[in-house]
């Protein structure tokens with residue numbers, strides 16, 4: 217019998233155009249996603265060198281980072297942002313690239329748009345000038361972020377030259393508790409292996425708890441794998457994957473379906489495949505988590521307290537914890553549930569899919585945002601998510617509670633548009649990065665799941681969603 | 690691509706782990722559609738005391754007197770000493786453009802994030818890793834010795850400290866070394882394999898035709 221292979225190996229082998237003795241390979245790219253922020257210099261350089269995209273049909277583009285999420289009819293008032301968004305549209309029009317502009321119903325965050333249209337399909341290689349491209353690995357794709365020079369390289373050659381990656385398996389046994397989400401699981405994994413534990417690796421998530429996750433929840437998990445340093449997150453194909461793809465606009469037609477499905481189902485790690493590293497977690501032990509620091513591995517269970525840096529042996533780590541607490545204005549020993557956010561952000565490519573909004577709406581329904589909260593935003597991940605949510609009446613639930621209901625985009629995940637934190641403002645955010653200033657210069661981010669963000673909005677401070685019983689009107 | 694062979698210059702220490710690309714070049718500067726001019730905004734929110742805006746003149750902005758890049762003793766440094774997981778976070782190549790534009794030629798640290806490392810190579814910046822103990826030692830030296838220089842040679846994969854006479858070897862991926870030394874246009878290089886790519890593509894079109902139907 218052939219040597220059992222990991223999913224990573226299968227994906228790699230299926231895309232090797234040529235290979236050098238040291239294992240470095242030229243890898244073919246099936247799908248190239250493009251945004252307005254990291255692509256202009258690549259298009260410019262491509263054109264300056266007299267080159268054309270190799271296969272425009274492999275490219276899908278939308279504006280997500282810089283677009284306003286309100287009053288779109290007014291256009292983009294920030295001239296620099298407008299120039300980027302217009303440059304992207306012009307490049308796409310000039311080269312015949314499929315583009316969802318700001319007012320297209322399918323516009324949204326690339327990592328929400330491509331899966332929901334069925335563009336992302338198992339067995340593909342997917343690249344994008346954005347580190348959260350790892351999201352697409354939930355569909356058993358080799359999906360990873362690249363820089364602008366690499367964007368140009370893919371445009372010109374449809375390939376990337378890569379050194380082989382290592383495979384790390386993260387096995388999650390058992391079942392996640394009620395109200396515990398894949399966001400909490402992601403934060404738990406990152407807390408375990410650290411922000412650089414995944415460097416050089418693709419993380420493959422497997423086990424009973426992963427099999428039970430919806431595609432939306434799997435995307436959240438793979439999305440966050442980059443925060444452990446792993447450029448790639450992976451989950452093998454199963455019935456959930458196949459069922460999700462059925463009927464999506466870009467999914468294979470009925471005629472192609474049987475062959476496509478047979479092909480997809482091969483994208484799982486073989487029994488007995490050997491991984492370069494293995495870790496395992498018990499799902500039952502995972503509680504809802506809240507980050508208290510300025511790196512994604514600085515999180516605690518909601519029942520916990522802000523830790524004391526002095527208990528750490530490693531001096532660099534101790535210094536990092538101290539800096540983080542100073543920046544976050546938190547004192548060791550403070551119960552997590554005593555932390556009071558000023559703003560609530562439910563959005564981003566991590567947690568702004570329809571399922572996320574349903575979960576948050578279920579917490580919010582019939583309740584009011586607490587008086588101490590200055591602003592509570594819901595920013596759907598795509599125009600499609602927004603439309604679906606409105607059809608279900610979720611927008612009403614949020615609005616009635618005092619949330620603002622916005623148009624799709626990255627928004628306060630990184631604050632490139634007007635949605636951002638002011639100096640010293642504290643935010644309960646469903647996004648993926650709590651770096652200093654990430655959501656606005658001087659802003660303080662606490663990463664949580666949609667249910668936890670919603671509950672914090674109602675209570676005015678973090679609460680354990682498992683015990684949350686706010687009054688409903 | 691720019692070539693890198695050798696650098697000899699002053700070292701500035703940035704003693705923090707997990708320095709992310711948002712910190713290296715904050716988001717507001719990513720609104721530029723150019724590749725140049727990012728150096729004055731490198732580490733903007735650490736380097737200056739006010740909030741930086743794109744295209745603004747930085748010469749009169751209030752500087753953080755404690756930030757290493759602002760200390761006179763480190764003026765003109767071409768080597769940045771860093772810790773673990775430098776360049777994590779966003780894939781923005783603007784971070785490397787800022788580092789290069791500021792005048793750095795090499796980064797010496799414990800580890801670098803994967804995407805950032807690739808971006809460095811593409812821009813002729815050497816991301817050099819040494820064991821944590823050696824990095825600890827180098828941090829100590831940069832503090833003790835004013836004008837502490839390093840001499841980095843990629844061909845022989847060696848680092849030397851003229852002030853103390855110390856020397857270390859470093860490891861680097863053979864392909865990345867080759868790219869840096871030659872400064873090849875890697876698109877050009879890949880296009881030498883154009884026929885192979887076409888063959889692969891034809892096979893892929895036959896094997897998974899649905900991937901080519903919707904999008905051409």
Ligand code: SF4
Pocket residue numbers: 280281325327346348564565566625626629630647648
């Ligand atoms: S939502 Fe945030 S993390 Fe996701 S692509 Fe946009 S800016 Fe990046």
